[in-house]
Amino acid sequence: MLEAMADVSCNPNSASDTLTLDGIRDSLIRQEDSIVFSLIERARFPLNGKMYHHNYTSIPGFSGSLVEFIVRETEAIQAKAGRYENPEENPFFPESLPRPLVHPHKYPNVLHPSGASINMNKVIWDFYFNKFLPLLVADGDDGNYAATAASDLACLQALSRRIHCGKYVAEVKFKDAPNEYETPIRSQERDTLMKLLTFEAVEEMVKKRVEKKAMVFGQEVTLNDTNGEGKYKIDPSLVSRLYDEWVMPLTKEVEVEYLLLRLE
Numbered sequence: 001m002l003e004a005m006a007d008v009s010c011n012p013n014s015a016s017d018t019l020t021l022d023g024i025r026d027s028l029i030r031q032e033d034s035i036v037f038s039l040i041e042r043a044r045f046p047l048n049g050k051m052y053h054h055n056y057t058s059i060p061g062f063s064g065s066l067v068e069f070i071v072r073e074t075e076a077i078q079a080k081a082g083r084y085e086n087p088e089e090n091p092f093f094p095e096s097l098p099r100p101l102v103h104p105h106k107y108p109n110v111l112h113p114s115g116a117s118i119n120m121n122k123v124i125w126d127f128y129f130n131k132f133l134p135l136l137v138a139d140g141d142d143g144n145y146a147a148t149a150a151s152d153l154a155c156l157q158a159l160s161r162r163i164h165c166g167k168y169v170a171e172v173k174f175k176d177a178p179n180e181y182e183t184p185i186r187s188q189e190r191d192t193l194m195k196l197l198t199f200e201a202v203e204e205m206v207k208k209r210v211e212k213k214a215m216v217f218g219q220e221v222t223l224n225d226t227n228g229e230g231k232y233k234i235d236p237s238l239v240s241r242l243y244d245e246w247v248m249p250l251t252k253e254v255e256v257e258y259l260l261l262r263l264e
């Protein structure tokens with residue numbers, strides 16, 4: 001019998017669920033699995049660099065890279081199916097997305113309304129393609145552009161969802177200690193807010209855990225006892241670096257942005 005698993009979403013499932021820091025941290029832990037698996041999938045392909053060049057494709061009526069074309073088109077289909085009605089989801093190309101065609105699901109929204117204006121996806125796009133991806137995958141071109149772009153999008157969506165959960169973390173931290181947060185919010189002190197919401201010991205645990213997950217999920221599984229010792233599908237220390245340099249700093253950036261708008 002399957003036991004109930006930690007919920008992957010930060011948004012409560014029903015209006016009666018209360019937001020707690022422990023609950024959100026459990027969701028962030030579960031999302032680590034999705035992120036590590038998506039990176040393992042992307043690493044099956046080489047860089048396939050042509051996909052990212054602006055002038056490589058000549059798609060009628062479209063100007064941009066092939067990966068941008070695929071992401072825009074996929075987001076448009078997913079928008080029609082209601083993906084962005086969920087307050088946890090943020091599109092990479094929010095301009096002119098089609099309206100949902102399906103019956104709307106009523107997502108409880110526990111966030112302050114200004115939270116909806118925070119979208120860090122341009123920064124996520126930039127670090128993912130320009131800094132992180134070349135470290136994750138081998139050089140080369142195997143021509144599997146559509147499949148590679150689909151796996152890039154899976155990574156981007158998993159990272160974006162996790163980073164934007166910063167809105168929920170900030171909401172719960174504010175509700176737990178409004179007196180501590182109100183003064184720096186009123187005087188718009190970013191550095192004070194950043195210090196208040198940072199827990200270094202938690203960050204150290206996150207880095208260690210994601211590195212371990214990359215080892216466990218990315219090992220070669222064989223039927224003898226060796227299990228491909230020491231050979232991993234992605235470099236475990238790179239996953240820890242991903243969290244250290246980009247995922248956690250951007251989550252905190254989302255938290256600060258959210259708090260700065262919290263009393264509007």
Ligand SMILES: O=C(O)C(=O)C[C@]1(C(=O)O)C=C[C@@H](O)C=C1
Nearest residue numbers: 169197198199200202203248251
């Ligand atoms: O768990 C928290 O309190 C968070 O704010 C999340 C998070 C993270 O991104 O994992 C970010 C900041 C804290 O320093 C610790 C962890």
